[in-house]
Amino acid sequence: TQLLEQSPQFLSIQEGENLTVYCNSSSVFSSLQWYRQEPGEGPVLLVTVVTGGEVKKLKRLTFQFGDARKDSSLHITAAQPGDTGLYLCAGAWPQGGSEKLVFGKGTKLTVNP
């Protein structure tokens, strides 16, 4: 069974602060996705990382895939209240000619004005 551990589970910060959330596994993934789920909504894809060591930036969000493709991090600079939500990572690994996707439990982020 492939497991993804996300930390921290909960994070409450003030507007303007920086933060990093983590997604770790003992398994090697072919790719890893980050989703954000706002209250009352479904998850929305933020980024997909594929190559070990890859870094992608989306405005104030920086995503990194570990060199061994077992872990990933999401760093937010100068957090804003609009960043509030549940951040989910999802790892994909090959299975039976296709791919299987497993989600972590998520990090619930609250950014206070």
Next chain:
Amino acid sequence: ETGVTQTPRHLVMGMTNKKSLKCEQHLGHNAMYWYKQSAKKPLELMFVYNFKEQTENNSVPSRFSPECPNSSHLFLHLHTLQPEDSALYLCASSPGTGLYTGELFFGEGSRLTVL
């Protein structure tokens, strides 16, 4: 309408009721999924359909019965549910014909409460 639409958004039912959740996608995708989201647990895959054919049933109890009449519509029929089945049920679609190819597009979810 665009994207993935789920109805109803909220549903309260007794353990002896029969109800259905509906999902419709306007993205022209080939694959559709049902996920269950419970507090303190990861998103759990329930069913996968590719081109209307069920390609995965993730050991889901028979009280949940999916139906996919065409590649744009997906239903989840509910019968004699248990209180522990209370959760947010998310429908998703993806463009690929494989189990997972690229991005999943989620609906807003149906919040189910079983009394």
